[in-house]
Amino acid sequence: MLPVMFKNSWFPTVFDDFLNTDFMPRANSTAPAVNVKESEKAYTMELAAPGIKKEYCRVAINDEGNLTIAIENKAEHKHEDKHHHYLRREFSYSNYEQNYMLPDDVVKEKISAKVEDGILTITMPKTEPKEKVTKAIEVS
Numbered sequence: 001m002l003p004v005m006f007k008n009s010w011f012p013t014v015f016d017d018f019l020n021t022d023f024m025p026r027a028n029s030t031a032p033a034v035n036v037k038e039s040e041k042a043y044t045m046e047l048a049a050p051g052i053k054k055e056y057c058r059v060a061i062n063d064e065g066n067l068t069i070a071i072e073n074k075a076e077h078k079h080e081d082k083h084h085h086y087l088r089r090e091f092s093y094s095n096y097e098q099n100y101m102l103p104d105d106v107v108k109e110k111i112s113a114k115v116e117d118g119i120l121t122i123t124m125p126k127t128e129p130k131e132k133v134t135k136a137i138e139v140s
Contacts, residue, residue: 031096032071032120043106043124049073050118057120059113062099067111070097071120 035046049057049071058070073094102108106124113122 031098040126042126043103045100045122045124047071047120047122048118049115049120052115052118052120054115057113057115059111059120059122061108061111064099065102065108067100067102067122067124068097069100069120069122071095 033048037044037046047069052071052073056072058068058072060068062068071094102124105126107127110125111122113120115121
C-alpha cells in the first residue's frame, strides 16, 4: 500500500481566521523602487519615496564599507468636524533600511545624496581611471 497524504482543508483556514483579523493586521510593507545608472564619472542611485522629507532619510557607509540607506516615514492626517465635535487621526508609518555593496571604483568620501520631488538620489563618483603602465623590464 502506498502512503497517501490527505489535504486537510480546515487547517489553513483556522490560522487564517486567527491571524487575519483587525486585532492582528497583516504587515503591509514594500521596498521602494530603485534605479541605478552608470556614467563615465559616477554611479547614480534613485529611490522612489513619494512625499518623503530629507529629515527622514539616512545615508551612510557602515563598518563593512557598504552603503546603508534608511528611510523612516511618519505621516499624520487630522480631520476635524466642528458640527459633531470629534477629531479623527490617521497615522501612517513605514520604515525601510537596506545595505548595498559598493563597487571598488567608488570614491566613498565624495558620495552625496539629495531628496527632490519624492526621489532620493545618491551620487557615487568613480575614481579616475589609472593609466596603464607599460615598460620593459630588463632581465639580469
